[in-house]
Amino acid sequence: MDIIITDSALRKFLDTTADAEVISKHVSLCGPTFDRIKKVPNDYIFEIEAITNRVDTACSLGVARETAAILTQFNLPAKLINDPYKDVPKFPDGFPIKFHFxxxxxxxxxxxxxxxxxxxxxxxxxxxxxxxxxxxxxxxxxxxxxxxxxxxxxxxxxxxxxxxxxxxxxxxxxxxxxxxxxxxxxxxxxxxxxxxxxxxxxxxxxxxxxxxxxxxxxxxxxxxxxxxxxxxxxxxxxxxxxxxxxxxxxxxxxxxxxxxxxxxxxxxxxxxxxxxxxxxxxxxxxxxxxxYPNQRAPKLISLDFNWLNRFVGIDIDKNNAITSLASLGFGGTIEKDHLICSVPSWRYHDINIKEDIAEEVARIYGYFRLPSILPCVNLPSESTNLLLSTENKIKNYLSAVGFHETYNSSLISLDMIEKNDLNPDTHLKLKNALSRDFEYLRSSLVPSGLENLKHNIGRTSDKFLTFEISNVYRRVSGQTLPSEISNLAIISTEDYRNTKGRLESLFEHLHLVDTAFLPGKNSPAFYDEKCTAEIHSQNTLVGHVGYIKPTVLRKYGFQPTLTVIELDLPKLTTKILPQSTFTPISEYPLVIEDLTINSKKLIGDIIEKIKNTTTLIKDVEYLNSYGTKHTFKVSFGSFEKNLEQNEVNNLKEIIQKQFTV
Amino acid sequence: MGTNLIEIENIKKELASDLKKSSSLEGIDMLKTKYLGKQGKINILFKTLPIKTDPKLGKKINDLKDLIQTKLSEQLTTILTSDNKMSFDVSIPGTPMPRGSLHLISQAIEEIENIFVSLGFVRRRYPEVDTDWYYAEGLNIPKGHPARDDQETFYLDDNIVLTAHTSNGQLHEMELKKTPPIKMINIGKTYRRQIDTTHTPMFHQFEGLVIDKDINITHLLGVTEYFAKSYFGQDRHTRLRPHHFQFTEPSFEIDITCGVCSGSGMVEKTPCKVCKSGWLELGGAGMVHPNVIKNGGFNPEECSGFAFGWGVERVLMMKTGIPDIRLIYSDDIRFLNQF
Structure with a gap:
């Protein structure tokens, strides 16, 4: 609570030679903070922040009491005067009017x-x-x-x-x-x-x-x-x-x-x-x-001086501690290493435990007088948190190869959910939303990404490549709390093939193994299902890549093409090889040959089939297609010897045979 | 005298004429092969010599070889040092490489994480949507307490909130570790029902927690000072002011000297507009309340600790001078591209 008092009002209860500047500087370090001090003719105005549990300091009297206690510690003479608690007021009686409320x-x-x-x-x-x-x-x-x-x-x-x-x-x-x-x-x-x-x-x-x-x-x-x-x-x-x-x-x-x-x-x-x-x-x-129906009994709290020193971190002189407490109105009796403190009535609510007493002693002594010491904690070693380290790796990689990272609010509007054909009922809704713009917890990062694109139309002539990593929130039946899943979303105005290529490079960078792109089934509703792939790693679905469906594009007024990727990072992280392993390199040169296959199979399947023909095939690179004729660049190589041309020709024939109907 | 000597003279002539015609590196390479290669003229000449030959003749051929080498090497130097790149323009624009950008918040989180990791803190992530126990009750904020009805908290239902601070991580960490010591930094999203120049409904906090035997106030000071100097600069200082939070006792407000007025509170004889009398508020901290230690399953008689929870965007704004938090959440590519 911020209060305003004047220097003269403070001095109604304070006798000191210290001036307003000195008071403000010293008290702020140990007691209520003097946020601002303003000179006016013959006086100063103080803006003071009274701490919530210290209503006793929200007035001249309280600030004066604190000031007197604090200045004394700085060896500045200061005394509380006109203390209203000192004299018991007397009221005359015997009047005809006696109230009974x-x-x-x-x-x-x-x-x-x-x-x-x-x-x-x-x-x-x-x-x-x-x-x-x-x-x-x-x-x-x-x-x-x-x-x-x-x-x-x-x-x-x-x-x-x-x-x-x-x-x-x-x-x-x-x-x-x-x-x-x-x-x-x-x-x-x-x-x-x-x-x-x-x-x-x-x-x-x-x-x-x-x-x-x-x-x-x-x-x-x-x-x-x-x-x-x-x-x-x-x-x-x-x-x-x-x-x-x-x-x-x-x-x-x-x-x-x-x-x-x-x-x-x-x-x-x-x-x-x-x-x-x-x-x-x-x-x-x-x-x-x-x-006054319930008079309160005085509160007593025991303070162990040895504990006090351990808790504050330095040895505080006993007498100094007792003087500080007395100047704040605490009473006390010493029993061996303990001080039995009696709490003044105006501190009845904020002083409850020994730590509260320690605070009083330490702050009046001055936090600024305590040394800064780094704690030495014998923490047992822990294995790296793979999710957090993978998130950092992805962020650093993508931002270095042309993607802009965005941060969007986890709270989205009903309109954003509906525009993406998602179901509002599966989203968590706030009970006391601030506005309709921030009403639902998002279950996908894609709607926010599409908003980002919308906001940037006309701002840049370049292609639009952004990504976001953030938790999405999903209700889990039978569970009190929603699940919070770290997701990666990529929004790209490049086509499927380019975007997928960038994603594959990311996967290689992460050492994600055994990945496959399969035709999508049950993809999230904003995807154009026939142009969307499920992304698998070691037979686990880790996300989707594909085009946004035309009906959604139309609602945003976007031009085709818009490729969107969303990945479940906890799932993906479990498929990452913890360490990259060393693969020996052959001493013999590769023989690289073009190969055209005529087949109605998916290109991905053709590549798999070629690769699986023999271990002598080291790499298969897709070049282009003409109808059902697909051309690949195939690398042949051996660890034992130089491959002769006739051996390569034989291998090519074996490959071709697999595709003859 | 014989054909060999004539041949030597012919070779010399031929070389002179060849050198005149060769002004490129490739040409020199070809001449090298022609005269000095395995099947070159010199080797052929040597091969034509009878077994018993006048040593003088051999020397003459070797002299010829040296001459050819010298001539070729001279010509090579001439070509390499010739000023044939007169039209080279150093100001031609480079071919741009695609470059993206890491968001300011990510950069700040990475920087903060590195500072605390260098002090031996373990990075954690705890729920951003949590139950009342972890968010309030277990943190010593009983039902009916004013800190509850502060209107700042988003609720999903009576028992589930979007956390307005990262302190719920304190209880989760104690449950995870089961016994002291603890030294963790929890960084996550937090939510409050506010929007203005310094508040967005969603923002980020980093929460430090250290619990061990005999952790004391000087340790909190040590870590605070280390962070402030590492993040803001070696010339910055911190101070602790008494404050109140339910989950710490004692509680502090940490201030850091203002970078604009260097802590003086004055800029050219007028009060600094950025700070309050030379100080900027960094955030809250305190010694973990014994009730919270108890609620985490530890014995407050056997250990003590400190905790702090500060805003990522807040320290970012303090450091960069960005005046409005909403700007940090701008998705304008022209803004993002600056970082």
Whole structure:
């Protein structure tokens, strides 16, 4: 939570010779961060980040306490002054007005109230107006300003009602009913979701949207004479829920949802009364009302000094630790190597375990004073993660041979799924999508790749070659979590043969063995099935390569041809040879001859058949086709001797014979 | 005197005329074969000599051989050094090779991974879609805690989320290893319900976790400082500020000195626009909360650890000065081609 206070407001609770710059620099290292500091005439404005679990530091008092403790460590004289916890406030009693509010259970931690009479509403003194202006608030009148100033000083919101505008003196603090309305001080009419904490004045009217903003009906105006002053603490979760659902993130709401200290209620109401006496000539007109159903027992935590040193990493002087803790309000008694710490009331929620105490000691000592040491961990060796290393190898290879890598969101739209003829029902859908553009988890990388192509039309005259490696997400029946599968997708405006050639080079680079391209069956819906191959390695399907089908192309307005590859990398990785093995090279030269085969078989099958004829055939390269006549360049060779021409001719005949019908 | 001497003179003449006609390397090679080859004129001349011959004649032929060699070699030098490439234009454009590009995020991940691997961390990948236990409950964020209803998390159903941080990997790693030590870096996709100049619904985080006997705060400082200097530069410094996260205790915010104003907070007498008083936020870190260690199946009395989770895009933007995260996700080839 970001707060704004001034240097002068800080010094209401801090006695130090250190200037604003020094304070800001040192405190940021050990306590709340001073994000920005701005010089104004006679003062400084501080923008401070109060850590979420440290609501006690969201005010002058809290920052002053931290500052005093921290500056002392830097040998700068600093002392907390005007500590409201120091004196127990006294309230006169015996007034005719004695409040008895009706409070529903579990809504209120503490509720303190008092009324004042003879109020004289007028503008605040100049100092107060300047303070509020510097902290980004508007000065309204002396009564309202007191409540805002008190919040700034003590971090506890309080509220004033015009007592004469309340129907009865018996207030009801209860949960709202769904649909009830209240017009708040910002003139907005709020329709309540129900379950919000509200105050009803006994006539059915809501007069306060508790912990968030007062109601307009009992607003202070120029004619106000009698006021009701309340300092309540509400259930944090209810305040948060209401504040979020009504989108009213007021300072009060942000403070209440972080559980301020109920022990501060009496000191704060006492200060408020004092200020209203001084500035609005008010007099107390009621007994103090104090509802505090569950007083908390003090919290004790034991700290072992030896453990502390091990945990922080250096030896911290015991006395130094105790002094730091004392300056933050901790009490303690020493028992041998242990310190039994008593936690101050304003730290009741954030201090729970010994590590919390260690933090207090270490940060006040100064993290910046600790050495930087690299840990020596005896980690047993592990085998390489093949999937991760293969992904890197593919990325580096493809990006070096002309492909551009893209990163797309895993969240895609319904439109993208449907354009690719995929089934939305098989996709995982978000329960609370941010927008329709990011609604489904993708089960294929291809739709995103086609979007990439669409966006780039007209941007480049070159061919379009991109790839992406990312997880796809698929529902698995009988399993709580979807499976996350690392996929590779390649989008290419080159034709099938060129794209496949590039893929085969990649496979060789990866040492993927025993690959085969078989006519596709049940290929993903965006493929043109008759122009798509299943890619197998060692008889396992690892992916597809083929053309996008014309109906999909048309939806995107793409020209044919568009070749798309998608591979399942975990499957592919298991087929990669872990190490490349050495193959001896023959000393004898190859004999290379062209060979034309007349056959109706698939070219791939013809090549396989030629290769399988004899071990003397070292390589078969496809050249071209004319009808059913296919020409190949065949390399013959032997490890034992030079092949004679007649031997080669014999082999060629044997090959030919296999294709004669 | 005889035919041999005449022949020597003829050869000399022939050579002179041949040399005049040969101005190419191939021509010289042919002359070499013609005169000095196995079947060359010199060898033939030697073969025609009777067994008993005047040694003077032999010497004359050898002199001739030397002469031919010298002449050929001179001619060769003349050809090789002759300025016959006058029209050579060094400015002619090269024939382009196809070149692709590795995405900025991949480059950053590779760089980050290498830094941590050099420190002995093991690279991991853990689920990006996970159950509530790993994402929140097991990380000491109980139901009803404000960190739960922060509106930032995408849900598939009440129990399954798209992880908004990589810290779920902490519990998975402890389950995998079963006992200390642990030293891992988990890099993965994370998701938040936000979109603006510094947020995209999907982004990447890297999560470090070290657990062993007596791991302490100085170790977190050591690793942080090592990373910051390796990734951003030796002149950069880090600082720890107190912070709060449910799954670490104590928790820190790590800052690094700003590269634009060199940590001074001022650029030419005006406050630096990039940072806050000379510091940039790197991300959160902390000592692993004993409840989290317990939830991972380890005994918090016997070991301790630290963890951090930082944004890949964030460090990338801090390093490159790219002002808007959405630009990183641009698919414009003209953008991708720059890297």
């Amino acid at each position: 009706s409070i529903e259970e579990n809504l209120v931690v503490r509720f303190v109230a008092i009324s004042m009479e003879n109020i004289n509403v007028k503008p605040s003194p100049k100092d107060t107006q300047t303070l509020l202006e510097h902290t980004g608030q508007r000065s309204l009148n002396n009564c309202i300003d007191v409540t805002n100033e008190i919040t700034l000083f003590y971090g506890l919101p309080c509220h004033v009602f015009d007592l004469d505008k309340l129907a009865a003196q018996k207030l009801i603090i209860r949960e709202s009913n769904k649909g009830e309305t209240i017009t708040t001080l910002d003139e907005e009419k709020n329709k309540l979701p129900g379950g919000d904490i509200v105050i009803e004045d006994g006539s059915g009217r809501l007069v306060d949207l508790c912990g968030i903003m007062g109601g307009q009906v009992a607003e202070i105006d120029d004619h106000t004479k009698n006021i009701l002053l309340i300092v309540p603490i509400y259930d944090p979760q209810k305040i948060r829920k209401t504040s979020l659902s009504l989108q009213k993130r007021t300072v009060a709401a942000q403070l209440y949802e972080k559980q301020p200290d109920p022990e501060l209620c009496l000191p704060v109401i006492s200060k408020a009364v004092q200020l209203l006496k001084e500035r609005a000539d008010g007099d107390i007109s009621s007994d103090i009302y104090d509802y």
